[in-house]
Amino acid sequence: MKEIIIATKNPGKAREFKRIFNEEDFTLKTLLDLPAFPEIRETGQTFEENATIKAHAVMERFNLPTIADDSGLQIDALYGRPGVYSARYAGDHNDAANNAKVLSELGGVPREKRTARFVSTLVFANPKNDHDLVVEGDVKGLIGLFPAGDDGFGYDPLFYLPELDKTMAQLTIDEKNKISHRGNAIRKLETQWEDWINW
Numbered sequence: 244m245k246e247i248i249i250a251t252k253n254p255g256k257a258r259e260f261k262r263i264f265n266e267e268d269f270t271l272k273t274l275l276d277l278p279a280f281p282e283i284r285e286t287g288q289t290f291e292e293n294a295t296i297k298a299h300a301v302m303e304r305f306n307l308p309t310i311a312d313d314s315g316l317q318i319d320a321l322y323g324r325p326g327v328y329s330a331r332y333a334g335d336h337n338d339a340a341n342n343a344k345v346l347s348e349l350g351g352v353p354r355e356k357r358t359a360r361f362v363s364t365l366v367f368a369n370p371k372n373d374h375d376l377v378v379e380g381d382v383k384g385l386i387g388l389f390p391a392g393d394d395g396f397g398y399d400p401l402f403y404l405p406e407l408d409k410t411m412a413q414l415t416i417d418e419k420n421k422i423s424h425r426g427n428a429i430r431k432l433e434t435q436w437e438d439w440i441n442w
């Protein structure tokens with residue numbers, strides 16, 4: 244069976260990838276399914292640089308086609324922060340602390356100025372290809388005044404979608420994948436990889 248690795252240790256991302264891919268043609272493994280992989284230092288200045296670092300570190304270790312996702316939240320009133328620092332804005336992978344910091348920095352900012360977007364950049368690296376596939380997906384929304392919802396991960400409880408009158412954390416995984424930055428990026432990747440990948 245053909246295999247693709249998703250170079251992530253984030254259980255929320257892992258669930259979304261597994262749910263969206265139809266695994267009839269290949270199986271998907273994340274770093275949570277594989278022997279302990281050392282911490283990858285995300286030293287890039289952009290989502291693409293960090294996704295490239297992750298995809299290549301993991302591809303070289305396992306010698307298999309590997310997709311990495313580097314993603315984050317860009318808030319207009321904060322000049323694009325937390326951006327590439329989204330995972331470690333207030334505390335490393337401490338979602339509650341990160342959300343609290345965003346809310347406190349936005350204190351007093353009115354609804355119409357709380358615009359934001361989630362971005363996901365995917366880099367697909369393959370031992371048999373000399374260039375990577377790179378795609379970006381996004382979704383626009385507003386930062387709520389307080390967290391709402393229990394699903395998803397990260398900043399989902401703060402990310403309000405006016406058209407749905409719900410936060411990202413109030414959506415099912417399928418509803419989130421249908422509109423999310425990651426879902427949009429994965430769909431773009433799927434239209435491109437058939438011609439590129441040579442198993």
Ligand SMILES: O=P(O)(O)OP(=O)(O)OP(=O)(O)OC[C@H]1O[C@@H](n2cnc3c(O)ncnc32)[C@H](O)[C@@H]1O
Pocket residue numbers: 250251252253256285312313314315316329330336341361395396397398399411423425
């Ligand atoms: O690097 P990996 O192992 O993939 O996992 P990570 O959580 O560290 O992932 P990133 O380095 O790409 O950091 C992205 C952060 O942005 C936030 N984020 C990204 N996508 C999100 C989503 O769909 N919903 C909520 N928050 C998200 C969340 O805080 C993530 O930890």
Ligand SMILES: [Mg+2]
Pocket residue numbers: 285330
């Ligand atoms: Mg990370």
